[in-house]
Amino acid sequence: MSLPSVDTIAAIATAQGRGGIGVVRISGQYVKIIAGEVIGKLPDARHATRSNFTDKNGDILDQGIALFFPAPYSYTGEDVLELQGHGGTAVLQLVLQRCLDLGARLAQPGEFTRRAFLNNKLDLAQAESVADLIEANTTEAARSAMRSLRGEFSIAIHGLVEELIQLRMLVEAMLDFSEEEVDALDLKRRSLLLSSLRSHLQLTLDTAKQGNLLREGAHVAIAGQPNVGKSSLLNRLAGEDVALVSEIPGTTRDVIRQAIQIRGVPFHIVDTAGLRESEDEVESMGIARAYQTLHRADLILLLLDASKGLTAQDEAIIAELPTDIPRLLVFNKIDLLGDSADLSASVPYIRVSAKTGAGIDELRNKLLEAVGWRDQESGAFMARERHLRALKLAHTHLLQAQSVLDGAELFAEELRLAQRALNEITGEFTPDDLLGEIFSRFCIGK
Numbered sequence: 001m002s003l004p005s006v007d008t009i010a011a012i013a014t015a016q017g018r019g020g021i022g023v024v025r026i027s028g029q030y031v032k033i034i035a036g037e038v039i040g041k042l043p044d045a046r047h048a049t050r051s052n053f054t055d056k057n058g059d060i061l062d063q064g065i066a067l068f069f070p071a072p073y074s075y076t077g078e079d080v081l082e083l084q085g086h087g088g089t090a091v092l093q094l095v096l097q098r099c100l101d102l103g104a105r106l107a108q109p110g111e112f113t114r115r116a117f118l119n120n121k122l123d124l125a126q127a128e129s130v131a132d133l134i135e136a137n138t139t140e141a142a143r144s145a146m147r148s149l150r151g152e153f154s155i156a157i158h159g160l161v162e163e164l165i166q167l168r169m170l171v172e173a174m175l176d177f178s179e180e181e182v183d184a185l186d187l188k189r190r191s192l193l194l195s196s197l198r199s200h201l202q203l204t205l206d207t208a209k210q211g212n213l214l215r216e217g218a219h220v221a222i223a224g225q226p227n228v229g230k231s232s233l234l235n236r237l238a239g240e241d242v243a244l245v246s247e248i249p250g251t252t253r254d255v256i257r258q259a260i261q262i263r264g265v266p267f268h269i270v271d272t273a274g275l276r277e278s279e280d281e282v283e284s285m286g287i288a289r290a291y292q293t294l295h296r297a298d299l300i301l302l303l304l305d306a307s308k309g310l311t312a313q314d315e316a317i318i319a320e321l322p323t324d325i326p327r328l329l330v331f332n333k334i335d336l337l338g339d340s341a342d343l344s345a346s347v348p349y350i351r352v353s354a355k356t357g358a359g360i361d362e363l364r365n366k367l368l369e370a371v372g373w374r375d376q377e378s379g380a381f382m383a384r385e386r387h388l389r390a391l392k393l394a395h396t397h398l399l400q401a402q403s404v405l406d407g408a409e410l411f412a413e414e415l416r417l418a419q420r421a422l423n424e425i426t427g428e429f430t431p432d433d434l435l436g437e438i439f440s441r442f443c444i445g446k
Contacts, residue, residue: 008034009107009115010099012092013445019087021064024095025445026104027112031079034102035068038083038095043068053083053095061094062086076112077119110442117427124427125154125387131442132215132382140264141214145382148211153381156204157425160394163200164419167193171412191405198398205391209372210380212388217259217266218371221293223321224303225313229332232354233303234258234271237364262364265373270297299326299370306331306351326370334358387425394421 008028014021026034035042037056043049043066051066064085074080083095100106110131117127129148136142147153170193174186222230238258256271272290294300300321304314321327329349335356350366352359401414 008104009111010034010096010104011107011112011445012096013082013112014087014092016089018089022085022087022092023445024083024085024092024099025107025112026081026083026099027074027076027078027107027115028104029079030103031068031081034099034104035066035081037102038098039066043081045070046073051083053085053098055094055098056101061098062091072119072121075121076115077121078115107444108440109444110439110446113442113446114439123151123154125157125425126151127427127439128384129153129382130446132384134443134446137259138214138261138264138266140380141266141382144211144214144380147380148382153208153211153383153387154426156207156381157422160197160201160204161419161422163193163197164415164422167197168412168415168419171408171415175408175412194398194402198395198402201391201395201398205388205395207380208383208387208391210374211383212385213265213371213373214380215382215384217268218298218367219268219270219296220299220301220367220371221270221272221290221297222301222303223272223290223294223317225305225311225317228303228305229354230271230303231256233301233330233332233352234269236354236357236360237269262368263373263375265368265371267367267371294325295322297325299328299367301328301330301367304329304331304349306334307336328363328366328370330363390421390425394418397421 008026008030010024010026013023013025032042038053039049039051040054043051045068047067049066049068051064052060053062053064055061062085064083067082067084069075069080069082071078071080083099085091085095096106113122113127113130116122117124122130126149129145133142133145133149136145167190170186170190174190222233224230234256238260258269258271260267260269270293272293302314302318302321304310331349331351332354334351335353335358350359350363352363354360397414397418401411401418404410404414
C-alpha cells in the first residue's frame with residue numbers, strides 16, 4: 001500500500017505557453033474533496049469524464065476531461081486527479097488557483113515523481129529517467145531513457161546485487177570455519193562467482209557509458225592555425241552557416257558553439273580562434289579562450305591545411321595540446337590536391353574537404369569511434385554521472401576484493417562496500433540531500 005502524504009500538491013503538468021490542451025495535476029489525500037468542489041463529483045476510476053471546472057460561486061472556469069486514479073494504482077501511489085482542459089495560460093492558472101484555494105499547495109519541482117519513488121512506484125534510477133526522457137534531444141537518447149524507465153537499467157543493477165549477495169553468503173559461511181576446514185570446492189566456487197560478477201559489472205559499466213554519452217553528449221573542440229578551414233568544417237558538420245567564413249586570418253575571435261547529431265549521438269562542436277602569436281588584443285583574448293576550451297573538451301579535432309602538410313607551426317600547436325585529451329588529426333582542403341598526395345604525417349589522420357564534403361562521412365564515423373560510441377543490438381540505457389561513479393566504485397571494490405583473497409574478513413568487507421555502491425543507484429541507500437538535488441532538477445508538474 002502507498003503511504004499518503006500529509007499534504008496535497010497541485011501543478012500545471014503541461015509546458016508553459018499556449019496549447020490545444022493543458023493539464024492540472026493534483027495528488028494527495030484531499031483529491032476527493034477537491035474533485036467534489038471543482039467538478040461536482042468524484043469521477044469513476046480511470047474513466048475519462050467530461051466535466052465543467054467551476055469556481056467557488058459555481059461559475060464555469062473551463063470545460064474538459066477529468067481523470068481520477070485512486071491510490072495505490074496511480075503514478076504517485078496516492079489519489080491523483082488530472083483536469084485536462086484548454087491550454088491557455090490564463091485558464092490553466094485559474095483552475096490551478098482554484099485547487100490551491102481548496103487546500104492543495106503548489107508542487108515543488110519533481111515532487112510528483114519523488115512521491116512515486118517514496119511510495120515504491122519507481123526506483124531512483126527509473127525516477128531519474130523520467131526527467132531524462134523529457135529532456136532527450138535525440139531519438140536515441142529518448143529510446144535510451146525509455147529503456148531505463150521500463151526498468152532495464154534497474155534490472156541489470158539488481159542482477160549484479162543478487163550475484164553479490166550469493167557471493168557474500170558463501171564468504172560468510174566460509175568465515176565460520178578455519179582455513180584448514182574450508183573446502184577446495186568452495187574456494188573454486190568463490191573465484192568463479194567473483195570472476196562472473198566482475199565480468200557482468202564491466203558489461204553494465206560499458207553500457208552505462210553509452211547511455212551517459214547519449215544524455216550528456218560529447219564536447220569536441222576544433223583547433224588549428226588561422227585559415228585552415230575550422231569555421232567551414234563547423235558549417236559543413238552543422239549543415240548550415242553558423243560561423244562566419246573569410247580568407248582573412250583571425251576572423252574567428254571567440255568560441256562558436258553548435259550542437260549536432262551523428263547517428264542519434266549528440267555532439268557539442270566548438271570552433272575556436274586560430275592558434276598563433278598575435279599582437280591584436282582582441283584576437284589574443286580569443287586565442288586564450290581557445291586554449292581554455294581545449295582543456296575542457298572530450299576530444300580535440302586538430303585541423304591542418306592539406307596543401308601545406310604538417311608544418312612546424314602545426315607541430316608547435318600539437319606540443320601545446322593537453323596530453324590527457326584524445327585528438328584527431330584532420331587534413332582539410334584535399335580538393336586542392338590529388339588523391340595520391342603525401343601529407344608527411346607520422347600519425348593516423350583523416351582527409352576531408354569542408355568545401356566539397358569529401359571525407360565528411362568518414363570524419364563522422366571517426367568522431368563516434370573517438371568518443372567511445374559503439375552500436376549495440378540491445379541498445380543503451382540512460383545513465384547519469386552519479387551512476388557511472390557508483391559503478392566505478394563498485395568495480396574498484398571488486399578489484400580490492402580480488403587482491404585480498406587470503407584475508408576473508410577484508411574480502412567480505414570489500415564485497416559489502418561494492419553492494420552499497422550499487423544500491424545507491426536504485427535508491428536503497430541514498431542520503432536525503434542527494435534526493436533533494438536530483439528531484440529539484442525536474443519540471444514543476446513532474
